[in-house]
Amino acid sequence: LYRLLLLSLLIQHSIWHILANTVLKGTHNLKKRSWILTTLAAFVMTAASIPFLRDLLLPRDVLGSVARIILQFSNLTNANIPANVRAVLVERAVEAARANATWQFFSLAEIHPRTFTVTHPLCAFFIAYLLSDLALGAIFYPSMMNMASGWVHHTAYIFFFSYWLHRGWGHIAATAAVFELPTFVMGIACLYPPLRSNMGFTISFFITRVGLHFGILYATYTKKGRNAPGIDGSWA
Template structure:
């Protein structure tokens, strides 16, 4: 037997939970209500939120952020206890104040919305939703289940993400919102709903907690006191709220599908826009041609008259658009291929002439080209007063011909192509006599005629007079 001072503890049940005084709760509610109204008036106009939708999300974004932060200790206890809801501590000082703040947000949103953004307050998601949650939060506070509501307050995180995306569209991420919504308001909601349906996890009502406290303070044996069965009300409330979350998530998925469809239609329209413009230009040119054709007095057979009429009719233009899709795209693709073909064909012809056609060029053509370039030496030779300024003509006349010098040039490993190239080069260079003959420096002439300059040469040991 136990003495009257001994206490029987039931794991998972916090029988000594004491809510904050009513004055503190009232102060928290009023201060939160006024603070939210002040936040709205601070950020509504100067921040540049001009649309009614953005203005309506100011208070909701701030409230969802605060509720998400307030839920962190309770979520920590839940995961630290490996998913055991009985391990979540009550924290009445924090839980009750957070619940009062949420009530103040609900009333502030309805009050401000009725004045400033009435078009954004829907009957179901606005008035009914806020009034319904006012009753749920008040019921949780009176039943000392404020910690249960704070544990579920982590579901406000997707609301904060959506609010940030609405206020700052550049930060919008549909995928992040959808993932956070599924993890909190779908998956986590289902898990804790099932957990609170289990008899061992149901929280105690105030009447059951008072009875348990009376039993544990009296003298009873351990076997005489059975573990109490808590209330099923939290599980029922979570079940009633889940269809609304599921419908919102379904709408999110429909939004993804709709945006994907619009994206495909936009891409299709952008692809066909170019072809439509080109076809309009083509149709206009066809119409002008038909008008010009009609203005000329040409006698045509009777069988071709219906065809001429049909070619200028709007129906023909419409059928033409259907029969020639993507005309401009095909034209650009053809021009690109034609330019590449021209480029490579010119390169092929260049290398073919360079490597294959080199042997076909005879020495006569090279000599002709060389003789055509010799007149360019005329201005230089005209500036010379006489060939006597040269050191000696014997040095110039004793130069070996390039043709004979090439005979001394040897290739390492001579291939047929190299032999062909060597032969062509040897045949291309003019001989010494050809150079003399072109310049007019004949050995048996008494007068040298160089580029139009007539001079008398001196006697040289290597040249003889006539």
């Protein structure tokens, strides 16, 4: 984890200094420079959450489930499907029925940890972002760092992510990393104002920060959610 953290720090500081001293240099770009790391981190977090969200929201055999839906639709509409194609669809639908027999929608038990391939690198990257934003902000854009969303928020989440990693809950945090989508929308708007979209921010905020947030909290509250691997019945 320490190597991942150091590598993340190196990457983030390099990107910031390159952009801050080229396309975003000058006093008129101070606010944009303060959003470089935040936008980068929000993009990485959102993109990395996709495989975890797939586990949470989609059945194990997606293609087989699609085959079953096609068969059901053809039966309802009396659509003519060639015999050889129907045979393949039936075979895939049967395989999907077996694979998805115990699958539950929005169950934390369905999330694959991906501990060393995604979870640890992602959490290390986010902790590195929090540290980098505080350090660079204190030096290069102190007027853009406020107490609540800057110092308090970043310090708190450094401890949160460290604790979640210690407890083996990093994959849950990685699933919730999609909460950074509205931050990415806002960051892009700051870096390149023509892409500003109030509607995009509002929709992404309510889907992720409100809807999905409530869903994950509820999934954590359920008995099966608390008995999921890594959580093992714990409330804290």
